[in-house]
Amino acid sequence: MNTIIFLASLGGFAMLAEIFRLRKLIYPVVLLGLPGAAAVAVMDWNGRALSPIFNNMIVFDHFAVMFSVVMIVTLALWMLLAHRGLNESVTVSDHVSLAVFSLTGGVLMVCYANLTMLFLGIEILSIPVYILAGSNKTSLRSNESAFKYFLMGAFATGFLLFGIAMVYGATASFDLMRIAEAVYTSALTSKMLLGTGIIFILVGMAFKISAVPFHFWTPDVYEGAPTAITAFMSTIVKTAAIAAFFRLFAFCFTGEAGTWSTIIWAVAALTLLYGNITAVYQQSVKRMLAYSSISHAGYMLLALLAMADTSQGSILYYTAAYSAGSIGAFAVLMLVAQAKGNEGFDAFNGLGRSNPILAFVMTCSMLSLAGIPPMAGFFAKYYIFSSALDSGYTGIVIIAVIASLVSVYYYLRVIIAMYFRESREGLTIELSLLHQVLMIIVTALIIALGIFPDLIISRL
Amino acid sequence: MKNMIVLGLIAFPFLAALLLLFTKSEGAKKIAFAASVIEFALAVFAFAQLKQNAVHPELALNVPWIKTIGVNFHVAIDGISMLMVLLTALLVPFIILSSFRSNHENPSLFYSLILIMQMALTGVFTAMDGFLFYVFWELALIPIWFICLMWGSGDRARITLKFFIYTLVGSLFMLAGLIYLYQFTGSGEIGTKEFVGRSFDIKALYAAGASLDPGQQGWIFWAFFLAFAIKMPVFPFHTWQPDTYVAAPTAGTMLLSGIMLKMGTYGLIRWLLPLVPAGVHAWMDTAIILSVIGIVYASCIAIVQKDLKRLIAYSSIAHVGLISAGIFTLTAEGIQGGLMQMISHGINVVGLFFIAEIILSRTSTRQLAELGGIRNVEPQFAVLFLIVLLGSVALPLTSGFVGEFLLINGIYQYSTWAALFAGLTVILGAVYMLRSYQRVMLGETNSVTAGFAPLTFHEKAVLIPIVILIIALGVYPKPLMEIAEPAVKQIISIAGGIK
């Protein structure tokens, strides 16, 4: 709970500081505040909120704490990533406050104990992102991106709400514990109502994590939005969404797994195949990362599908590893695209020679996303597959394995471009101090998490 | 303290690589060479230690790593591992030395990648924990891929991509197999005294594998076999290999063929045979048939190759087919022979590829048709080539013979017909090797080969020891065979022989 207050205050500060002519302070205060927020979250580890508080509105269990920490850290890294854009912009106040508010929504999505909070969390998370996606106001692409995201997001929200209404109709409650109990004991007004409601909620959530066939917004929105915002979307938004998805389905709708597990199976399979295969064709790294982001949703769904003891830990680890890898990839992409004015694979040509550090970070990120040891992405995938196999989902694991083989192709393409292809202009990209710090932290995270996965998975 | 040798063997190349990366020194190759020599000394020291501890022939280190899922950093050196580690430590200095002339761009990166590769390989050969093994296994792929990509030649982007993904295909199957087995480790109810947590420890995995019914073991067999078969490679999973060998820089080719290939054969011995005995017994026929087909098939293809490096690449497939067939016979002769042949093939093939490199660097071609008569110009080189070649065709008193004989011996005990076809390597090997030797070295000198420069000091420093080793190991292989024997016996006792 304290985390939410802390973050909301941070966002409020960012919003108001400009009025008091403290614009210069916004960035540093928030940047330093985020570790504080993480610390506050950690202090709730064994806090009084282990069981639901505020009339069963939220619960700060370990799951919530860990996901909050992951998202907060990601936001801190994101702040580093976007620092130039943020500091130069006259809208620093808007950007930072929106990002922090969005994060608050994300935290709500991992700690809700009531569908009301889930709904609010999703909206608080999404609305700032709709705006941020369009924050490059003069760019048509950015506009289009914001519009598509907003329109489809709102449409999906409609489904989510209709689903919530049906679930309410079936269980007479918004309270997760009561719903779970009702589902478990079949104390329902109508089973059909519940099933259909779950499907509608599933559609809404699948949209948020961009699972096929509800993914259509993703490539376009990711491509059109400013790169920093894309990084935000593909990390924090995704983490919050999958955590919320997991909390709802694995903790609450467990008793109805028969209804939704087949659907998730199919959705996961489609997501894995479609995301990975389509990414192969892309010529723009940014769009490729968008498809890759779709495909990663597929892996995460596997853990949800498995519902094993290890599922929570595996999703947590996966999101952490994936966020670290994505932040690294987007950071490099942003710098390269700014320097070259193009987001294609060929923008990376010769980077290995002209900017070995960037190339190295990109390599680590790509290998991590591809799931090659000793990068974090490997253990992430391993743990997910392990959970799924544990629960007997052999078929989908095989699909996932094949899909990740395909993914190696397009991740390595980036590396090949960097180290193999020559570039005519040997452009040197100056790294600011904060970017250097970011690069070091991201690389260290990718490798350290990969080598010592216990740091995270033993927590859940 | 003694157990830290293992750690040292793994960590030292890595530290050296880091040092190289950060110093960016101009003398990178010298530092790398020195490091690899020290590593070799360490390996020899370990060898000596192991010999003294004949009763407990293991240098082991076992510390918890990922407690949550029962993964330990368990590395140990028994006889089999010792041979592989020794081979790695022996070949890397040669490989580094052989590239002295090449003047690679960005040498510190190049050599540190080689050393990282060495770390990963040593890790693969010593890991006694399934997870750790897998991590090292994959880790080995990254540096070699970069070496091929950055310093290779030709259409290497496509080729190395194929190589990476193809080998990864196998690895992932193995991972799936590992995970599956892992689920059957551990026993008892949580909280009770009898509870044993799940674990990736090799013993636990062995037990888990043996507890499966034969059908399941068959699946696990294929999961592992695919990984190893692709890595080695065994027909028909080999098509990544010739292209990659050709495209890679010579040091990379040497690493690939000299050591990395042995990951597959080592994997068979350590991880496949004892892991799922019933699976192995059910599928050994298939595996041996594939291997034997590979021998004949690759030998035949080698006969019509026009490029020297590609020819060696196919010959390597043939050799490795023999190794794999021999190992699958589950006989002590076959497995010991396999080990011996791994070492011998490693030394030999490094020599052969180096020879190809020497020729290429002087004549700018590897096409057999364009070469000829080098012997007239550089007789010493011709002799060295000849001896390496004889090692490759397994002439008695070269190291190749000991291995090949034992392998065919093992195969013979399994099946006469298999031995007959496997034995064709004796004939076909001579056909393609002598053909290439004749095309390259004999005949009249032509304009391409006329200016063939004498061997440099570095080149001699690689080739001569290789030649000496080829003969020495052929005449007196006993120390190597002895040290592996108990471990091999143990493997066979777990896997169950064919008799």
Next chain:
Amino acid sequence: MSAIQVIPVHYYILLSVVLFSIGVLGVLFRRNAIIIFMCIELMLNAANLLLVAFSSYFSDAGGQVFVFFIMAVAAAEVAVGLAILTMIFRNTRSTDIDFLNKLKW
């Protein structure tokens, strides 16, 4: 005397479903972004109606309170959505969604 005691609850379900579907239909049918927004509002209202019906059915105020939140969110969304729309209109002089297809493949 509440209507819920007279009218079977599935009547309301049907009504909501029909309204919801009409909303979806509108989203698919029209090209004008503003109309599409309105249709989405219609979908939300269908959900609201369902919630209120159940709320009465269960005599649980929670359902109605939830509707408050939906209204609040809807208002916020509309504000943002229309802001985005005006922004686009400024750039393209159009609210036709079919023109927004620069990002594809």
Next chain:
Amino acid sequence: MTIYLFYFLSFVAVLCALLVVFSKSPVNSVLFLIVTFFAIAGHYVLLNAQFLAAVHVIVYAGAIMVLFLYVIMMLNLNRDVEPHKPVALRFAAVVAGGLLAITLIGALHGAETLPKAGNVQADIGLIENLGKTLFNDFLLPFEISSILFLSAMVGAVMLGKKELK
């Protein structure tokens, strides 16, 4: 009596909803939507959610729809010339919407067996009750929604204001 009212309101709501979709002028659509909202508000009243009905009218008809109208006026979109999708696509849209309705009804098959409500508290829709629920049980979401409004506000301003450069 109630049932006729229900039918009437439902008929109005559905009809106007359809007209929202099919009318040519955006302003007409807005007006039909407002009628729909009123019909829904009528349902709320029938369901003893009197306060909600009032709020509904105020927020939707009063605020949201006005906002829509305002934007339409501002952007001067009140023309009948809005291009339509090709017939095939419109047909597909109708089919898809129809299919959704049908399958949804099919999926909810069995809900008609729900028993009629017995004794219901007639007063839950009153301000007092709602207020108690809102400020006791739903206090946290109530507070939290402030963040939502803040961000929406910031965002709308940010997007709406002219670029300084």
Next chain:
Amino acid sequence: MIELVWLVPLLPLLGWLIIGLFGKRLSKALVGAIGCGSVLGAFGVSIAVFVAVAGHRGEFGSIKLFDWIQAGDFTASFSFLVDPLSSLFLLIITGVGFLIHVYSTGYMKEDEGYARFFAYLNLFVFFMLLLVLGDNYLIMFVGWEGVGLCSYLLIGFWFKNTDYNKAARKAFIMNRIGDLGFLLGILLIFVTFGSVSYESVFDTAASPGAGFSNNAVTTAICLLLFVGAMGKSAQIPLYTWLPDAMAGPTPVSALIHAATMVTAGIYMIARSNILYTLSETAMTVVATIGILTALFAATIGIFQNDIKKVLAYSTVSQLGLMFLGLGVGAYTGAVFHVMTHAFFKALLFLAAGSVIHAMHHEQDIRRMGGLKKYLPVTFATFFIGTIAISGIPPFAGFFSKDEILAHAYMHNKFFWFLGVLTSMMTAFYMFRLLYLTFYGEFRGTEEQEHHLHESPKSMTVPLMVLAGLSVAGGFLGVPELFAHGAHWLHGFLEPSFERSAMRMYTSHASHAEEYAIMGFAVLGAVAMWYLAKKHYSEPDNVPAEDDEEVNPVQKVIYNKYYVDEFYEAVITKPLNRISEFFYGIVELRFVDAIVNGIGDTVKWLAGIFRLAQTGNIGFYIFAMVISIVVILFIKIM
């Protein structure tokens, strides 16, 4: 004494090492001295060993140097077996080897590869000694392959010539075909007997009741080993390499391709005599192949015009006779013939070398003639050799051949008949060779005639020594017929063949029969001599040039029955074609194409899939709605 037997192979090995490593820097004289000296030293030790073996105490046994290969149940140590058989071979190899070394110092004097030549020769002697000394099959195999290598190196000694290289390669590969058989034989021995050491294998095999008599496994072992022998000793069908092997310098032909290496097959079977004795089938096969080869090669020899080719076919033929001997159980006879053959065939080759030397590397007898007067020593020694090989008493060839034919007669009259036929043909073509080369008018160029000269001492002295041996060597094995105990060799070798002797049914022919057999053979040989002399003394009967028309039979035989062409068409070409097929079709179009096809399919799919991403929101939402409809529909179902 026999403990020092390791010195025998060691000395040539050291010679090889020294010459090989430092040969370039040493003078030719020193190289020659080291080369000959090492073999001479080995010869000395061999004599000592031989004496020790032959002496009263009959020292023999196995000397173990070190463990070589040990894996599982398989053990093979590096150990030497000294017994009469091996000590006799030691003597032949080092003795004849030494003479040929000495000869080479003269023959190769002008060659730039002088040091290399001696290094190879020494290496060859080393491997040959290893072959006969090993106390197990694996060491024999080591020597076996080693001599094959040296043979390869020496055939292709003049490596600039591509034809020579091809001949060398052919020899090596054909030998390897045999070697595979040998190898499989060894493995079968190991599988059957659990060991490869002679002692335990033979003991087990010979032990009564072990059931190895006429057993399929025994037969299989014998036949597999015999495949090895076919390769090494140039028997049908693996004989074609030997005539081509004449591409090497003549001393090589003498040493390797006549006197020693090619007799390794005989040694092997003689060594494994008990196994063969146990299998009648194998014996029959050996005898049949042997006599067929003998006859076949002899017919070819009649029409060859290359002096060395004639000798080569003669060698093949003689080897065939030896196998006949082995096949009919005349182990001693075969070994005896190995020895005498080593003498006279080495002699013939060296003499031929002397001719070639004088003729400046002209080998075609159609360009020779009348050399008697220019090369008196060569002629005399060649003449002796010819008589010896023709089996005219009391020269060496007579005794050994007679022993084989006598056994053949007892065994199978038809074999005997063919043997005599072969023997007669041998006499015919050898005298043909003799007359064409040394009698009549000189038919070469004037320049050649101008340079004709007798060879230096270093070459003629070995010739004379060998001539002496060819004359006297036969007396080691005088038939029992003439005096009891006259067959010294028989007594000497007895321990090596005693296991066989115990189970061989030996019926001795009556004295009359024996005399008849001898007389028949001698008469035939002399008749042939006469015939050849009569025919080839006429200048008109000089063989036709290659482009002249000859009758078809002669043409077929002259072209060696087109066997090479046949092999080319049946083995070499198909192998190449299969290889091309594997590479071009299977590898590139199939296996690799599948792999690449998978990748291409994914790319193709990617191209299709991405089209779903039209950029149109209407479509996106439509797709979502349809998906939901589908999900709901499935749920209802």
